[in-house]
Amino acid sequence: MESVHPLKSLLQFQLASDAQAVVHLPYILTVLQADDLRPSENIHKWTTRLNALIFSKDGGARWAGLSLALQTASFSQSIMLEYAQSWVGAALPMLSKKEPLPTLKAAIRLLRRIFTSATDVPEFQRQVSTPNVPKFSQALISLGDKTEDEELKILCLDTLAHLVPLYPTLHRSLHAALSSSAIKFLNGATPQPTSSRLLSSASRLNALLHYTGGKVGAATQWRKAVDDAILFTWGSFMSIRTTFPAPGNPDVFAPQPVFNQDPIVNIPLNVDRLRAAVVVLCDLMHTSNPRAVVLPIGxxxxxxxxxxRCTPDEKIEGHVDPVIHTMELSAIPHIQKLGCDLVRALAFCTHQHLTPHMSQLLFYLVHQLEKQYPSQERLPFLQATASLVHNCAPPHDPLLHSRVTRAVLPFINHLLATQAEVQRDTDTTTSGSKSKRGKKRAKGYEGDEVFSVNRSIICPTKSDGDVVLATLELLQLILRNGLLTPAVQSxxxxxxxxxYVGLPQTPPVHISLDTSLHGRILEKVSRICAEFAAGTTSTMSKSLGLVLGTSLQSPTSSGVTRELELLLHPRAPPLVRSLPHIETLSLFQAEESQEEQEARHTLQIGVPGELAAATQEPDVAMDIQLISSSHIAPPTNHVVPVTVPTVPSGPSMSVVQAPPRAALQVIQPAVPAPAVTPSTASFQPPPTSASIPKANDSSLTRSSANTSTTASIAQATPPVSSSRMVVDDEDEDEPMPTIDVESDSELE
Structure with a gap:
C-alpha cells in the first residue's frame, strides 16, 4: 500500500480549517520534519495554505500561520527565499497594530529569522532586507516603549541586539533612539529593582551600539561608552556611601550625591543603578570591536x-543620621558582590595585562576572605580570587598565595571528622560488643546511617556547598602554580x-541534603590529589593507586590520558618540577616542622592534644572530687572511712592523688557484704618519679620531701568486701618502655 505524504495528511486533517489549525498547531510543529519540505507536488499546496492562514481575519489563524511559516523557514531556506517578500509584507504591519501578544511574538520571530538567515545572498539583501530592516527596528523600538509585557520587551531588545551588528550602517540613523530605549532600563528602578533578564538584554544592546559608528568610529564610541559607564558607576557608588569616608584619589569627577532626597527611595535606587552600571561595564568588556581598542585598566x-574594600567598620566623623547609616550598611554585601563580578570580568578580558595589578586586588580579596562572613557573601570573593589566579600570571613572591591558602583552608576543614565524632562513631559501633549481662547486643542495619542524628549536616544550604566547591577549585589553581611556602603547601x-581518605567513609546525607554534592566533592578532591602526586614520573609511580583510583572514578575527566601516558611510558621527558618533600606526601603530624605546626594550630586544623586535654580535665577533676568526698562523707553500708596518717616532721596537709583516668572502676555489689577493717582496704602505691628528690638537687627542702611523701600515702580505695575493683582492659595510657640507643650490648 502506498504511503501518504506527511504534508498531504496534515493538509487534509489538521489544517482543513482555521479552527483545526489553531487546535492542532502543537502536534503539527512536533511531527513536521525537514525531510517533509523537500521539493514535491505538495509544497505549493502547503505554502498556499500558510499564506491563507497568515492573511486570515481570525487572530488565532494568523498566529498559527506565522508559527508554521517560522518552522518552514527554519527547515527550508529555498522556500523562505521564495515567499519571504509576502511574509514580510504581512508580518511587519502587525507590529504597529493592536494584536494579541502571541501574534506579535510570532511575527517578531519570523521577521528576525528572515533578516538573519540569508545574509550571504546579495540579491535578497538588496530587495528584502535593506528596505525593511530599518522599518522593523523602528517598529521594535516603538513596541518596546509602549508595551507593558516584560517578555515582549525582552524579545524586542534581544532582536535589536541581534540585528545591529549585522546591519550597522542601516541603524546609524537610529543610534539615538536605540540608546534611549536601552538606557531607559539601565537607570535603576524603585521600589522593585529592574528584572535581571530585562537588565541583561538592555545592557547587551547598549554594548553593541558602537557598531553604528563604522570601522573607524566604532573604537571611539566604545571608549566613550566605557568612560561614561565608569563615571556613572562612581556616581551611584558615592550616593550610597554618604556616611562613610570617601575612597582616596578616584581619578574621576563623580557627581555629588543628593542629600535632600528621601533615603528610603534614594538608596535602593542607587543600589539598582550601581548593579546596572556594573552589568554594562562587564558587557562592554566582553563585546567585540572591528578594530583594536584601548581598555582603561587603571x-x-x-x-x-x-x-x-567596603566594610561596615568605617564611619565619618561628626553627626550621622542613623537611618541613612543603617540603610547604607545593608547595601555593603551587594556592593562587594558587584565588585567581585567586575573583577571576574576584568580578569577574563585582560588576562596577563592585569598581572601588574594582581597583587593589589588579591590583597583586598584575601583581607575579605579572612573575615567571618556568611557563605552566600563569601562565595563571590572565592570566585573572584579563582578568576585572578587562573587568568593572570602568578607573582614571584609566594607570600600572597600562601596567605590566600591559609585564608581558605578553614572553609573545607569541616569536611574532616573531628576526634569527638570519630570517638562517638566508634563507641556506637562497638557498643554492641561491650553489652552487659542481661542486655541484648545492638544490631547494625544497612542504611541505618540515614536515620542517625549524631552528626549534623556539614553543608546545610546550597551556598555552603558552593563555597566548598569554589574553595577546592581555588586550591587546585594555587597548588598547580606551586608558588607556596613549604609549610603552607604541606x-x-x-x-x-x-x-580524600575520609570522605568515602562519610555518608552523603551527612554532607548535604543534595546527595550529589558528595560525589562532586570527592571527584574534585581526587583530581587535585592525583594532579599534585604527578610531580615526576618517579613520584607518580609511587602514587599508582591514587592515579588509577581517580581514573576509574571519573574516566571521562580531563588529564587522565596524560597521567596514564606518563605511567606507561616512563621514558617520556619528566615534568619541570622538583620531587615533593616527604611531609607533603605524609599524613602524620610527627614529621612536620615547627613552622608547619604553628601554622596548623593557627588554622585550628587537627589539634588532638589540646582536644584531649580539654575533654580529660573535667573528668579528672570529677575523680578527685569523688575520692576526696569518700574521706569526708562516705555512703552508708558501701564505703568504710579510711584514716590517713600524718607525717610529724612536716606541715600538716591532706593531698589526695587521683588514679589515672579509666584505670579503676568501682562497681557496687548487688548484695551487701560484711564490713572489714580499714587496714585491709588501704594500700600504698609506689612513689612516682616526680616525688623522689634528686641527690644533687640543693633546692629541694625537707618540707617538699614530706609533702611528696604525704601525697604518695594519702590515696585509698573503698573496701574490697563492699565493692570490687576491676581493671580496664584498655592500656593506652601505659608508658612505652625507653630504649637506650647508646648501649652497645647485644643478646647472645
Whole structure:
C-alpha cells in the first residue's frame, strides 16, 4: 500500500480549517520534519495554505500561520527565499497594530529569522532586507516603549541586539533612539529593582551600539561608552556611601550625591543603578570591536578596589543620621558582590595585562576572605580570587598565595571528622560488643546511617556547598602554580589527602541534603590529589593507586590520558618540577616542622592534644572530687572511712592523688557484704618519679620531701568486701618502655 505524504495528511486533517489549525498547531510543529519540505507536488499546496492562514481575519489563524511559516523557514531556506517578500509584507504591519501578544511574538520571530538567515545572498539583501530592516527596528523600538509585557520587551531588545551588528550602517540613523530605549532600563528602578533578564538584554544592546559608528568610529564610541559607564558607576557608588569616608584619589569627577532626597527611595535606587552600571561595564568588556581598542585598566582597577574594600567598620566623623547609616550598611554585601563580578570580568578580558595589578586586588580579596562572613557573601570573593589566579600570571613572591591558602583552608576543614565524632562513631559501633549481662547486643542495619542524628549536616544550604566547591577549585589553581611556602603547601596537601581518605567513609546525607554534592566533592578532591602526586614520573609511580583510583572514578575527566601516558611510558621527558618533600606526601603530624605546626594550630586544623586535654580535665577533676568526698562523707553500708596518717616532721596537709583516668572502676555489689577493717582496704602505691628528690638537687627542702611523701600515702580505695575493683582492659595510657640507643650490648 502506498504511503501518504506527511504534508498531504496534515493538509487534509489538521489544517482543513482555521479552527483545526489553531487546535492542532502543537502536534503539527512536533511531527513536521525537514525531510517533509523537500521539493514535491505538495509544497505549493502547503505554502498556499500558510499564506491563507497568515492573511486570515481570525487572530488565532494568523498566529498559527506565522508559527508554521517560522518552522518552514527554519527547515527550508529555498522556500523562505521564495515567499519571504509576502511574509514580510504581512508580518511587519502587525507590529504597529493592536494584536494579541502571541501574534506579535510570532511575527517578531519570523521577521528576525528572515533578516538573519540569508545574509550571504546579495540579491535578497538588496530587495528584502535593506528596505525593511530599518522599518522593523523602528517598529521594535516603538513596541518596546509602549508595551507593558516584560517578555515582549525582552524579545524586542534581544532582536535589536541581534540585528545591529549585522546591519550597522542601516541603524546609524537610529543610534539615538536605540540608546534611549536601552538606557531607559539601565537607570535603576524603585521600589522593585529592574528584572535581571530585562537588565541583561538592555545592557547587551547598549554594548553593541558602537557598531553604528563604522570601522573607524566604532573604537571611539566604545571608549566613550566605557568612560561614561565608569563615571556613572562612581556616581551611584558615592550616593550610597554618604556616611562613610570617601575612597582616596578616584581619578574621576563623580557627581555629588543628593542629600535632600528621601533615603528610603534614594538608596535602593542607587543600589539598582550601581548593579546596572556594573552589568554594562562587564558587557562592554566582553563585546567585540572591528578594530583594536584601548581598555582603561587603571581606572577599572581603582573602581574594583573601591567596591571590594567596603566594610561596615568605617564611619565619618561628626553627626550621622542613623537611618541613612543603617540603610547604607545593608547595601555593603551587594556592593562587594558587584565588585567581585567586575573583577571576574576584568580578569577574563585582560588576562596577563592585569598581572601588574594582581597583587593589589588579591590583597583586598584575601583581607575579605579572612573575615567571618556568611557563605552566600563569601562565595563571590572565592570566585573572584579563582578568576585572578587562573587568568593572570602568578607573582614571584609566594607570600600572597600562601596567605590566600591559609585564608581558605578553614572553609573545607569541616569536611574532616573531628576526634569527638570519630570517638562517638566508634563507641556506637562497638557498643554492641561491650553489652552487659542481661542486655541484648545492638544490631547494625544497612542504611541505618540515614536515620542517625549524631552528626549534623556539614553543608546545610546550597551556598555552603558552593563555597566548598569554589574553595577546592581555588586550591587546585594555587597548588598547580606551586608558588607556596613549604609549610603552607604541606598543610594544604595533607588536608586534601585526609579529605580524600575520609570522605568515602562519610555518608552523603551527612554532607548535604543534595546527595550529589558528595560525589562532586570527592571527584574534585581526587583530581587535585592525583594532579599534585604527578610531580615526576618517579613520584607518580609511587602514587599508582591514587592515579588509577581517580581514573576509574571519573574516566571521562580531563588529564587522565596524560597521567596514564606518563605511567606507561616512563621514558617520556619528566615534568619541570622538583620531587615533593616527604611531609607533603605524609599524613602524620610527627614529621612536620615547627613552622608547619604553628601554622596548623593557627588554622585550628587537627589539634588532638589540646582536644584531649580539654575533654580529660573535667573528668579528672570529677575523680578527685569523688575520692576526696569518700574521706569526708562516705555512703552508708558501701564505703568504710579510711584514716590517713600524718607525717610529724612536716606541715600538716591532706593531698589526695587521683588514679589515672579509666584505670579503676568501682562497681557496687548487688548484695551487701560484711564490713572489714580499714587496714585491709588501704594500700600504698609506689612513689612516682616526680616525688623522689634528686641527690644533687640543693633546692629541694625537707618540707617538699614530706609533702611528696604525704601525697604518695594519702590515696585509698573503698573496701574490697563492699565493692570490687576491676581493671580496664584498655592500656593506652601505659608508658612505652625507653630504649637506650647508646648501649652497645647485644643478646647472645
Amino acid at each position: 581606572p577599572l582597577v581603582r573602581l574594583c578596589v573601591a567596591l571590594i 598543610i594544604a596537601t595533607r588536608v586534601l589527602l585526609s579529605i
